Amino acid sequence: MDDLRKKAKELLETKQVSVVIGYGNGTGDRVRAIFVQTPADTDKLLFDDRCLQNLTVYLSKSEVRKIGKPAVVVTLPGMRTILQLASEKQVMENDVVVLGISPTGTLLDLPNFKAISDYVASSNLDYTDAEMQKLDEILKLSLDERFQFWNEELSRCIKCYACRQACSLCYCSRCTVECNQPQWIAVPSHDLGDFEWHVMRAMHLAGRCINCGDCARACPLDIPINLINQLLAQEIFQDFGLRSGTSPEADYALSTFRPDDKEDFIR
Amino acid sequence: MDTNKKLLKSQSLKDLLGKLTQSGKTVYAPKKVREQVDFQSITSPEELAQDYVQTVQSPKSAVFPRVEELFRFRNGPEGVKLSERDMSALPEIVLFGARPCDAAGLQPLRAIFTWDYQDALFKSRMEKVTIISLACQTSDEYCFCTSVGLGPGDPTGSDILLTKLPNGDYLAEIITDKGKSLTDSMPELFLPAPADAKPAALADVQVKFNHEELSKKLASLFDRTDLWVGQSLRCLGCGACAFVCPACACFDVQDEGTTHDGVRLRCWDSCGCSLFTLHTSGHNPREVQSQRWRQRVMHKFSYMPERLNVFGCVGCGRCSRACPVDMDIKEHLTAVMEVKA
Numbered sequence: 209m210d211d212l213r214k215k216a217k218e219l220l221e222t223k224q225v226s227v228v229i230g231y232g233n234g235t236g237d238r239v240r241a242i243f244v245q246t247p248a249d250t251d252k253l254l255f256d257d258r259c260l261q262n263l264t265v266y267l268s269k270s271e272v273r274k275i276g277k278p279a280v281v282v283t284l285p286g287m288r289t290i291l292q293l294a295s296e297k298q299v300m301e302n303d304v305v306v307l308g309i310s311p312t313g314t315l316l317d318l319p320n321f322k323a324i325s326d327y328v329a330s331s332n333l334d335y336t337d338a339e340m341q342k343l344d345e346i347l348k349l350s351l352d353e354r355f356q357f358w359n360e361e362l363s364r365c366i367k368c369y370a371c372r373q374a375c376s377l378c379y380c381s382r383c384t385v386e387c388n389q390p391q392w393i394a395v396p397s398h399d400l401g402d403f404e405w406h407v408m409r410a411m412h413l414a415g416r417c418i419n420c421g422d423c424a425r426a427c428p429l430d431i432p433i434n435l436i437n438q439l440l441a442q443e444i445f446q447d448f449g450l451r452s453g454t455s456p457e458a459d460y461a462l463s464t465f466r467p468d469d470k471e472d473f474i475r
Numbered sequence: 476m477d478t479n480k481k482l483l484k485s486q487s488l489k490d491l492l493g494k495l496t497q498s499g500k501t502v503y504a505p506k507k508v509r510e511q512v513d514f515q516s517i518t519s520p521e522e523l524a525q526d527y528v529q530t531v532q533s534p535k536s537a538v539f540p541r542v543e544e545l546f547r548f549r550n551g552p553e554g555v556k557l558s559e560r561d562m563s564a565l566p567e568i569v570l571f572g573a574r575p576c577d578a579a580g581l582q583p584l585r586a587i588f589t590w591d592y593q594d595a596l597f598k599s600r601m602e603k604v605t606i607i608s609l610a611c612q613t614s615d616e617y618c619f620c621t622s623v624g625l626g627p628g629d630p631t632g633s634d635i636l637l638t639k640l641p642n643g644d645y646l647a648e649i650i651t652d653k654g655k656s657l658t659d660s661m662p663e664l665f666l667p668a669p670a671d672a673k674p675a676a677l678a679d680v681q682v683k684f685n686h687e688e689l690s691k692k693l694a695s696l697f698d699r700t701d702l703w704v705g706q707s708l709r710c711l712g713c714g715a716c717a718f719v720c721p722a723c724a725c726f727d728v729q730d731e732g733t734t735h736d737g738v739r740l741r742c743w744d745s746c747g748c749s750l751f752t753l754h755t756s757g758h759n760p761r762e763v764q765s766q767r768w769r770q771r772v773m774h775k776f777s778y779m780p781e782r783l784n785v786f787g788c789v790g791c792g793r794c795s796r797a798c799p800v801d802m803d804i805k806e807h808l809t810a811v812m813e814v815k816a
Contacts, residue, residue, distance in 0.1 A: 235616055235795065238801050266708075270763055271764060366532070366718045367541075370711070370714070370799050374713070374800075396740050397542055428532075428719055428799075429511070429531065430509055
């Protein structure tokens with residue numbers, strides 16, 4: 209933590225960045241995103257295992273951008289987000305200073321995208337046992353049971369869009385749900401509207417989601433919507449051998465055409 | 476003897492819920508859903524949740540559903556025909572175990588839906604709701620009812636207020652005619668209250684600010700961009716706070732169907748969302764999140780008291796609990812009081 213504060217202080221003092229997006233104390237036991245803009249305030253930065261929010265979500269927010277060049281505190285999911293955003297031409301190498309933190313809490317030296325890619329390549333990107341267990345529970349259901357499971361879960365959705373707003377990769381300035389000429393997705397939070405929204409969200413993130421889990425953590429009704437994304441990411445890895453957020457120049461599996469595609473239907 | 480106070484024995488609580496759920500009325504009560512407690516329609520007393528501070532959502536959907544059909548329309552050779560809702564088909568609802576802040580939360584909703592236009596659907600639903608609230612013995616760091624003029628045992632908005640006695644029985648305060656007719660219909664459960672019945676200690680909710688002073692202060696802070704930006708940089712602009720709020724009444728109107736045959740719906744909406752104020756021209760008078768956050772605070776604590784004589788907040792703390800990024804309204808309001816003008 210001292211290394212992080214020291215580095216943040218140095219970045220602000222030398223004016224390499226205008227703001228350090230990190231974690232600070234919140235209400236009760238909670239931590240929250242803080243936007244440190246003076247060297248003196250770097251003492252407010254902290255890092256521990258409560259720091260789960262993927263802070264790269266703030267890179268696209270207009271009022272944060274207005275402050276100036278940011279440094280952002282990230283763990284593995286945040287690093288993968290940076291690479292994914294880079295591959296989608298949303299972040300350039302010099303736009304942001306990445307303050308990566310290892311699983312043991314040490315500050316990493318990640319001066320460029322290559323260093324981030326190397327670090328991600330050396331990390332274990334497989335799902336944890338706990339994650340696998342949850343996925344297996346769903347996969348072992350019959351299709352009807354699975355439909356029932358999601359119907360029940362999604363019936364609690366109130367369409368507050370916390371899942372979308374918390375997602376670093378949902379950066380569209382105008383989401384498909386909000387396009388109404390024509391209206392693609394039903395706006396009301398009734399059964400169909402909720403279902404359509406979540407199916408669309410899952411499809412737009414298929415092969416792009418980097419599994420930070422913020423959508424599920426943001427949900428006020430505790431709907432485990434990240435499971436849908438995890439399953440899709442797994443299928444895309446199996447079918448195309450591609451994993452999101454591993455390289456700043458990766459192809460996007462679902463929108464890339466190759467003449468030597470192994471599937472016949474596309475030729 | 477005070478006829479507005481009755482005694483409900485602890486073992487009678489189950490009988491009361493049993494009778495209510497058998498009465499043909501819809502009973503909404505706090506129920507455990509996965510790891511959370513939320514208002515749900517219950518069909519047996521066993522479903523009532525125990526040991527929780529507050530439900531995730533407020534019970535406002537009983538009178539202001541998240542999707543409400545306003546009317547149906549049909550456009551045929553004879554012109555446009557509208558079919559209004561059949562108000563008599565709306566359900567009779569008993570809201571059981573609402574917190575005093577929840578009951579009070581229906582007052583700002585009423586103020587909005589009967590401000591100039593008298594919203595018949597809302598009024599009909601309100602007429603058909605009976606609220607049996609339960610005074611709070613516990614609170615958490617997000618509660619601040621006492622800072623907005625309410626309290627853990629405040630009767631505002633309740634038809635019957637239950638307060639636990641030290642022996643586990645309940646003191647039932649009958650506040651309205653609706654409450655009286657309900658208790659009168661079950662004399663075997665609502666017994667005469669002993670004159671010396673003294674409720675157990677209620678939750679100790681510290682006063683953090685004076686809401687009248689806050690209201691006055693806010694009137695001069697509209698242009699303090701630094702304050703609003705500073706508070707809202709981490710706000711993601713979702714609608715979680717507004718949707719769980721008992722007093723948020725903003726809605727969006729949507730048509731579904733075709734131009735020949737369809738339905739007009741009222742859906743929850745939030746001033747925190749960027750599209751809420753987007754004009755057809757492309758202009759957005761609240762184009763950044765800090766302006767939307769300011770609107771949220773101003774509307775609840777300045778505009779509503781000024782125009783409707785009621786605060787748009789009952790201090791339930793749900794918005795802060797539900798916020799994915801810990802926007803703590805109590806903290807931010809306390810900070811507003813400390814701003815140097």
